[in-house]
Amino acid sequence: MAPSICAVCQTNRALILRPKNHQKLCKPCFISVFEAEIHHTITTNSLFHRGERIAVGASGGKDSTVLASVLKTLNERYDYGVELILLSIDEGIKGYRDDSLETVKRNAKQYGMPLTILGYDELYGWTMDQVVEQVGKKGNCTYCGVFRRQALDRGAAKLGVRHVVTGHNADDVAETVLMNLLRGDLPRLSRTTSIVTSTPSIVPSSPETTSHTNIKRSKPLKYAYEKEIVLYAHHKNLDYFSTECLYSPEAFRGSARALIKNLERVRPSAILDVVRSGEDMAKLVPGGNDNCGNGCGGQATLVEEEEGGCGSSNGRTTGGEMASMEQQLVQSEAAAEGGLEVEITTAASKSPNPPDSDVIPLVTGKKGKKLKGPPHGTRKQPARQTMGQCARCGYLSSQDICKACVLLEGLNKNRPKNSIEVTYDIPEEASLNGNTVVNGVQQLSLGPD
């Protein structure tokens, strides 16, 4: 094959074939086009404002490493005037996170950004290793995903940061769109396609006390192809760490992921097309928060723990992701947000079931089973959903008890099983109503600090 010439500079040999438009680019032109497009995404969506402190959710993986690098470059080049810091979550998986956290530490030095690492054990009293010991390898991704999402917000609050950026790319978003389509969850589709989401507090926090309930989230790489992210990391010689999560060995087979990748092979623009379709469909969702699609950045979509499974490697698992999907369905409030809720709750108000148990009847069996945990007696509220705070930990939740606390309750309840069967049954009952989760081993107080 004759060497191709770069379509932009018409001089250098082309090394990159852009998936979205088949443009052939040389290395310098590719890097500058890639950065320009992220800049475009940031400015057209008004993601940042001057003086903002922004935490980059950093895993040491390619997406967050590229994100941190590009944001640093752009912040300097275009003078956004934002302060960037790195925030890493340590799930407590031996042999997995250790190496990637070392990568993040190197990144912190390379990019001159302060780094904070927050562990699940500090936050929840459980490392993922302990969770897996408890619940087994199947479905543990649910715990990981729910914990991680809150962990980033909590970490941000701890740092006095109101904005967290994550490395979700176009492939991730396309995959989420497909998954939500496949399970018929348009409200969630609406939320997950938004480039900006936020978890606003019902009570505005005073300037002194940062509440972790109004953290803004955005995805500056939303329109960037995974392939280009990898190529950018390669051509910029970025230091990133790749590993398969030890607890999701089947991750390679992620079904929605594979579907997306196969679509890309047939027609590379399919990924962005799916993202755009998702945005367009989101506009049609009644009362959807994202009526402006990918536009007006001033409007953030209210969101609550929409991304299950592996946060940064969202959807890279089969078992875990599907389990987390089920778990998300269990979180009934999330499926019935905004305008759609009005219809559903009024229709279901006569039934003693949770309002939206009609939404996805196929999983009611599982739902019934899983709903045992949380007390949901006070959920017969007016149709319009109100986001409040978790009675236990204060995290934003539309239910009395947030997802993480529900999961923790289950964990803590079962923890003694490993050692002694009977002894701890009674204290567990007592813990149901309190703000404190009691278990045989330790006492957790999940205050909003």
Add this chain to the structure above:
Amino acid sequence: MSAASTEDVVPITVEFSGGLEMLFSNERKHKLSIAAKDESGLNSNVAFLVRYLCDNLMKDPRKDLFVLDGTVCVVPEHVLSPALTIQRRPGILVLINDADWELEGEDKYEIQKGDNILFVSTLHGG
């Protein structure tokens, strides 16, 4: 291989990253000499290299993480059309001397002396 004279082999560098190195003894960089001609006497191309890597370099049994149809690697003679039957897992990028292999003829690219061929997985999370 050992008996082959220098005319019969092509020295190349093969690199794995993005997690693929796990399948190849955790070594990122491998200096190899592959046969200049494939089984049918044609100049060795990337499809041949992929088969070679499966058969010779990959100690990990999870061949399906590198190629789509693991059995193909074991019995390469049965391959009628390498483009159809030998497929890398979707999500692995191949760079030939830093250039996207799609610009170089994909698996039909004929390997040259001193080539650097990089396989990068895009699927691994962080």
